[in-house]
Amino acid sequence: MKNKSLISIKFSHTDHSLIRALSFTIAAMVLYIPANLYPFMTMKYAGQYQKTTIWDGIKSLYEGGMWGTATIVFMASIIIPVFKLLSLFFIITTEYLNIAFNARTSLLALVDFIGRWSMLDVFLVSIMVALIKFGDFATVSADIASYLLGIVVIMTMLASASLSVCYREEP
């Protein structure tokens, strides 16, 4: 018998991991908003600098004719994180409300599987930062949104990890 009450101090293992996963998920969802609003990269070249948000980056890639790369970045930084966050939220709420949903474990496995791809932006920035260092002429530096995105990814990973614990302990 599972104890569903939040007020009660006596939580089962499942409840603990559910609360952890839920708080990680909500925090990730909230942080994902400014991660999209703020610039994730500052490019400085030839005396001028440009701050780029994720959406700006996708747009300029697309307009530059690199629609393949644009699609990959769009998938990695918008579709996958949103899908991940929503499915985590969905898994947790259905579990919490004890709604029968058979595909839950496979959905979680999917979330776990695609999770690694959502770090792409952070990878991109770190590669750019490492590659483009020409002193005053051209430099790329990571901006606040890339840190936020990193935190979002870590939080979703922790959330799915907490959920996995919960499923492992369930018979």
Add this chain to the structure above:
Amino acid sequence: MRNLILTLMIWIICFTAITFGISLTYSWYKNRGKDIYISFKDVAGLIPNQSKIMYLGVEIGKIIDMQLNEATKLPIVKARISRRSSTMIGKNSEFWIVRPELSLGSVRNLGAIATGDYIAVNPIKGEFSKTFIGLDADPVDDQFENGLKIFIKSSTASGIEVGSAVLFRDVQIGEVGHMNLSKDRNNVIIKIYVDDAYNNVIRKNSYFANISGFHASINLFSGSEISLNSIRTLIKGGITVITPNMNSAPAKNGDTFTMLTQEQFQALQNN
């Protein structure tokens, strides 16, 4: 119990992250820029999402879009100016495009070669407005804010254009700012800016003469004679100042002088 403490810690960390995220979103919402629309006659050289609006070298906004006005067929630049700067931009503010100029006549704004063309603004406080009409050229007034501004009345502006040099003993002491016809349309009023350092060169008794281009005179007795001042005045035109003596009172802002005719100038030189 340890499980509970861990959950509580995670919950606190997440709560902090949530507060942080909400405050970041709120400050973004509060500081998001205001959109303004500036119409120009020509926006060549500006790039959306890259060109900036600058004031005294400080970026106060960015161009986000450029479109053509269907009615007037003039380009309209959509720019986003930062919230903090938007209080300075009243409806009378002046916008103009700064482009590098590299010609025999003048070398200006070379910085824009590296940074790209940008829009400069002369912010004038006042009621905020969404639409502006950009200037065709930069208001030179700013550059010579402390200098002397005088007018020269001339029957013709032949060879002289905005930016032409004003020379004294063949040293440039200023330049032509504006030119327009007088009210009765009989004369050209040339506004010249004299550099701050050379203010006292212009006296009440100064003469001005047009030395643009070259002058050829063919005389039956003395033969032909061609005089050419400098390549720069040949291309961009120029006005020379002659101040016979430095005893006269210095010219004041807004004084009007009359340009010597070619004959008068020649006579003066021969003396």
